[in-house]
Amino acid sequence: MSLKDKYAIVGVGYTPQGxxxxxxxxxxxxxxxxxxxxxxGLKKNDIDGLICYRHFPASxxxxxxxxxxxxxxMGIEPKYLYQDANCSRSHLQNAISALDSxxxxxxxxxxxxxxxxxxxxxxxxxxxxxxxxxxxxxGATGGYALAAQRAMHEYRTGPETWKHIAVGxxxxxxxxxxxxxxxxxxxxxxYLNYKWFVEPFRLPDNxxxxxxxxxxxxxxxxxxxDLKHRPAVIMGLGGHHPSxxxxxxxxxxxxxxxxxxxxxxxxxxxxxxxDVDACEIYDCFTYTVEITLQDYGFFAPGxxxxxxxxxxxxxxxxxxxxxxxxxxxEAYYMGLTPLSEAAMQIMGRCGQRQLGPQTKTKNxxxxxCSDNGGILQSHSCSILRRL
Amino acid sequence: MQRQRRDTxxxxxxxxxxxxxxxxxxxxxxxxxxxxxFWDGCKNHxxxxxxxxxxxxxxxxxxxxxxxxxxxxxxxxxxGGHGTIYTYAxxxxxxxxxxxxxxxxxxxxxxxxxxxxxxxxxxxxxPQKIKCGMDVIVVWDDVTPETxxxxxxxxx
Numbered sequence: 306m307s308l309k310d311k312y313a314i315v316g317v318g319y320t321p322q323g324x325x326x327x328x329x330x331x332x333x334x335x336x337x338x339x340x341x342x343x344x345x346g347l348k349k350n351d352i353d354g355l356i357c358y359r360h361f362p363a364s365x366x367x368x369x370x371x372x373x374x375x376x377x378x379m380g381i382e383p384k385y386l387y388q389d390a391n392c393s394r395s396h397l398q399n400a401i402s403a404l405d406s407x408x409x410x411x412x413x414x415x416x417x418x419x420x421x422x423x424x425x426x427x428x429x430x431x432x433x434x435x436x437x438x439x440x441x442x443x444g445a446t447g448g449y450a451l452a453a454q455r456a457m458h459e460y461r462t463g464p465e466t467w468k469h470i471a472v473g474x475x476x477x478x479x480x481x482x483x484x485x486x487x488x489x490x491x492x493x494x495x496y497l498n499y500k501w502f503v504e505p506f507r508l509p510d511n512x513x514x515x516x517x518x519x520x521x522x523x524x525x526x527x528x529x530x531d532l533k534h535r536p537a538v539i540m541g542l543g544g545h546h547p548s549x550x551x552x553x554x555x556x557x558x559x560x561x562x563x564x565x566x567x568x569x570x571x572x573x574x575x576x577x578x579x580d581v582d583a584c585e586i587y588d589c590f591t592y593t594v595e596i597t598l599q600d601y602g603f604f605a606p607g608x609x610x611x612x613x614x615x616x617x618x619x620x621x622x623x624x625x626x627x628x629x630x631x632x633x634x635e636a637y638y639m640g641l642t643p644l645s646e647a648a649m650q651i652m653g654r655c656g657q658r659q660l661g662p663q664t665k666t667k668n669x670x671x672x673x674c675s676d677n678g679g680i681l682q683s684h685s686c687s688i689l690r691r692l
Numbered sequence: 693m694q695r696q697r698r699d700t701x702x703x704x705x706x707x708x709x710x711x712x713x714x715x716x717x718x719x720x721x722x723x724x725x726x727x728x729x730f731w732d733g734c735k736n737h738x739x740x741x742x743x744x745x746x747x748x749x750x751x752x753x754x755x756x757x758x759x760x761x762x763x764x765x766x767x768x769x770x771x772g773g774h775g776t777i778y779t780y781a782x783x784x785x786x787x788x789x790x791x792x793x794x795x796x797x798x799x800x801x802x803x804x805x806x807x808x809x810x811x812x813x814x815x816x817x818x819p820q821k822i823k824c825g826m827d828v829i830v831v832w833d834d835v836t837p838e839t840x841x842x843x844x845x846x847x848x
Contacts, residue, residue, distance in 0.1 A: 435722065438719040440811055442811060443788065502784060
């Protein structure tokens with residue numbers, strides 16, 4: 306039986322974000338979760354499912370951040386408890402599966418990390434890269450740079466395409482007082498003036514590294530109707546996990562997991578790419594946005610630059626993308642940055658950056674979202690709607 | 693005083709005058725039963741790969757099964773050391789102190805003639821001259837008495 310229009314995001318939890326010293330990763334999980342529960346108009350005893358995004362290696366002054374610890378501190382004993390370990394992004398599918406099978410009724414998905422102020426990311430960098438470090442290959446930037454360089458070889462793309470993505474995201478962030486890059490506009494010239502980081506990427510091609518947390522609450526549409534906000538209804542879902550490490554991959558220029566995942570999501574929703582009003586795309590790097598939208602069918606390989614040109618994804622544009630500023634310019638919470646923003650837009654709670662007449666964009670009836678893990682190894686696509 | 697750092701195999705020898713001698717301060721490969729034959733081959737200046745005895749697929753990374761046909765019988769072959777650059781990235785920042793003096797350096801994926809995609813460095817070449825599809829040939833870098841790394845330079 307189809308999962309279309311049966312479940313919804315009903316609450317979003319925020320925390321302070323940016324450089325917030327003297328806070329543990331756990332504290333950000335807890336603050337985000339508690340705020341999400343309150344935002345939904347629920348009580349802690351309602352929550353019977355908890356899904357945590359992976360924890361990066363604990364900082365040297367913190368213990369391992371498991372979902373046990375989060376549940377313990379929240380004073381809950383969930384019926385469904387789960388955490389991924391290596392960035393496979395199936396959290397939304399897991400939440401909906403747990404709800405649909407009747408295992409639980411209200412699920413929280415949470416992420417928290419003191420990435421900016423602790424030594425956790427340094428540990429992560431060395432652990433994640435394994436033997437690649439032998440050749441000086443470290444972290445996600447290098448991996449995505451390899452993919453982006455191959456794309457530049459196969460079709461027309463590169464910094465002239467990606468500058469539209471970096472600048473577009475920054476324009477949205479400048480409408481979002483919560484965004485880390487709020488009040489810090491970026492021009493094409495600024496972008497191109499940055500030095501190479503890991504070529505072909507410059508610093509603004511990289512997502513942010515910040516302290517903070519984010520959580521969302523999901524339940525059935527039936528239950529959602531009794532709650533505080535207009536529900537952000539899940540219309541379509543799809544996942545595809547090519548899994549192969551980037552260094553052995555031949556799909557780094559597409560089709561990536563985004564293609565099959567979106568075909569399933571569109572199939573469930575019964576819509577096409579032409580019905581989408583806005584996108585919230587997992588934008589760990591500018592290139593990730595291009596390859597995802599390309600595999601979703603917005604443009605053919607090599608046509609990205611022309612498609613982005615003229616402010617397509619910006620305020621006032623035809624297909625707004627990453628309206629909070631995204632991972633590039635708002636804050637990094639893995640797939641919860643795009644998902645929480647999609648929910649907030651559908652609920653109509655986005656203030657200055659609200660889609661619709663205020664930003665000279667289409668009303669957000671249908672928003673297409675993505676989550677992506679590893680180096681293009683894991684992809685989830687979801688479609689949210691206003692009902 | 694002598695101190696061995698677990699992760700980088702840095703050997704710091706502090707003499708009374710506090711002179712520091714750094715032996716090799718970059719990470720070394722993790723040896724496990726799956727990959728050891730490959731790294732033993734490198735020590736002999738040979739690129740060793742498993743070839744599936746049923747479908748002929750050349751496995752990389754090493755494994756106990758062929759991912760194409762699930763056959764368990766493989767034979768080690770020695771690759772010729774020729775290939776082309778599939779993709780590359782030029783590092784202008786050092787994530788690890790050991791690479792600070794190498795900037796800018798090139799990390800690449802080389803597609804070997806035998807099929808495997810191997811992560812490596814391109815050396816003896818101006819990074820700005822590198823292109824995808826360029827012919828490259830293996831160069832052996834004996835970095836420690838126990839470890840040799842396969843790197844590549846332009847040529848056929």
